[in-house]
Amino acid sequence: MTKKILKPARLDYHDHSFRQQLEHLLTWENVSDDKVHSTVKDIITTVRKRGDGALLDYSRRFDRVSASSMKELTVSQQQLQDALDAIPDEQRKALEIAAARIRSYHKRQVLESWTCKERSGTKLGQKVQPMDRVGLYVPGGQATYPSSVLMNAIPAHVAGVEEIIMMVPTPDGVINDMVLAAAALAGVHKVFTVGGAQAIAALAYGTETVPRVDKIVGPGNIYVATAKREVFGQVGIDMIAGPSEILVVCDGLTDPDWIAMDLFSQAEHDEDAQAILVSDDLEFLHEVDDCMNHLVHELERREIIKASINKRGALIHVPNMKAACDVVNHIAPEHLELSVANPEALLPDIRHAGAIFMGRHTAEALGDYCAGPNHVLPTSGTARFSSPLGVYDFQKRSSLIHFSDKGASEMGKVASVLARGESLTAHARSAEFRIKK
């Protein structure tokens, strides 16, 4: 028998300290480091002051890339197309299918403008427009994910953003063809091979070469995340993501090997990732435990999986599916798998989850690549109040108010009373000017 190296926590819903144990399991605080913070502030100030020159310096220092002008740090549309032509046929086809499905799903999210007319002739409405220009950060080196380029750029492209600018560092000058190919398919307009906090600063404030954007999205290391937080307000940003999580709810009738591998597909992301299985079948929890301990040895990323499962993994026994949904709503997981016979029946009780994978065949990994919905999802319980990345994140609204003479006269009286109640008499008089005598 193989050695049992995985020891996920075991929790029981009926245990009197269950809530406490669960809280302890979920605890994860993003420790902000003063040193990182001051380095990032410094980089932002320098980029604002010195522009392109600062970007060239930082690329030399951090990525060991010696360029004498920004032209050398710019990837042309031709190079993107060349990368698409250079990758193996099988990968190109897979990328194309994924891109098409993501595009088709996201098209359904487009928000439309509307207006309505009142009897007085007054018109009200909301005008929805895409942002002008958006920045997409893509990490370089090991963790360069073409799927992430598709997931971040396609919604912006579907929204109608005129200019999508990608920043991707090339440590030691190495660039990933799959990433450039994905950029070509996703409709990225410009690519600069600049990374780190300096890339974020350039996008937020602009340089001689890099145009200032309205919003910055995409994952990154702690320097990138800190820089995004710092420039928030100057530009829009997406959510700062925590470690990836999966919560699987199973009735005990799915192949335990499948469930074990589904848990691993999150655990392999990084040591802080969290994989939790909830079931009303205690015997099944034991089986999955065994399968995990058996399967882990075959996997390339077993050391990461081991760290993740032993630190943050858990098998939770619940008395019934109602209790399972209660656990789900308490955790508000990024990924939720409902690996049960009739997932539709549970849906009304699910209040919080980033994405819901329904039925035994819907592996979470399908959602990471090619199901269609976005894989950028709210982590760390933020599904209580936030949503998957979508087209709506690249659109913005303006209220429209067009009063007729008659409408302005009627409503001027109301506004006048309320403004005077708040002692704002210039407000009141501005409204009163439009009251018909």
Add this chain to the structure above:
Amino acid sequence: MTKKILKPARLDYHDHSFRQQLEHLLTWENVSDDKVHSTVKDIITTVRKRGDGALLDYSRRFDRVSASSMKELTVSQQQLQDALDAIPDEQRKALEIAAARIRSYHKRQVLESWTCKERSGTKLGQKVQPMDRVGLYVPGGQATYPSSVLMNAIPAHVAGVEEIIMMVPTPDGVINDMVLAAAALAGVHKVFTVGGAQAIAALAYGTETVPRVDKIVGPGNIYVATAKREVFGQVGIDMIAGPSEILVVCDGLTDPDWIAMDLFSQAEHDEDAQAILVSDDLEFLHEVDDCMNHLVHELERREIIKASINKRGALIHVPNMKAACDVVNHIAPEHLELSVANPEALLPDIRHAGAIFMGRHTAEALGDYCAGPNHVLPTSGTARFSSPLGVYDFQKRSSLIHFSDKGASEMGKVASVLARGESLTAHARSAEFRIKK
């Protein structure tokens, strides 16, 4: 002749340094104070540790309110109703009309869930749900605005939020009946008379009495704003607002007194507020300048208006309406008035504005109270990437993915290729398990 006390800046679009002058005019940085920051962090830690006890202590210290239990800091539904009955009839009617119009407009913003089915039997969709619980901060003392209660609470109520909790400080025990009346009309569920950073901490983390919420909205002083920024991530927050702004575009044919008063209706908010007039009629700019200098003397808040106009106000001459729209899009104003004969004709060229007030009769002040659209709008140029507060800010989405056996088998192959391309083999194997042999 009355003394000329207002001296708004004069800018000309054709001036070679126009862009620089405009940038200078718009500059406004929210200076974050280390002392405020450490005070706020301290308050949050104390509330997390000591709960209700800390709230009672801080209320004693900051608001000079001595309560021995949270019950004394709780306003009952009956008290809200009593306040509604106590206010003068005219004010009650005005509040009711405003609330009804705001509700009716916001109902059009409700997002709906959707699903679609593919030929393989695979179902995709997005489930939209309201947040469970939302906190609304309302400033106390001088700047207590009932209109702000309506604008923040009604969208949450329309979204279907189960519990809307209002926090309003009562310095020296004074409470504003109009604010409580507005809470009754807006559908607020619970009110605690607690303010400052301690109110935000209580909403974000919960105490014995105050339930933890999912999102916090509403204006506040620098302590409240800093606390909101600090708890962001633990809960959702709305935008941190900068000073209020209005940009009026006029063809020179609106009564200059009206335009002067419209500019004042923003300027009277505070000394940092910004009021700008853009016109292609130079003579009209002079006229409005005269009217402002004439009218200002009649106004209660003239000292604030004087500070605001002389520090940040401007009259901008442009050659034509195309140039006016260019200025608008550069500024991305919170409030935009198109005081022209045919505002519809300009609309396609307006890219960025929080709310657009169209035609000579649509005073911006109407939008502050009773037009229907929200008065919580993106400030300081953030209309480039953000939207008015709306029902959508209190709803969140979950992706729905339900693969058929056949769909999972087909897409499993695609996911496998892409996952292996990213060296994530547990992802690949999880998908491969579902491929039919």
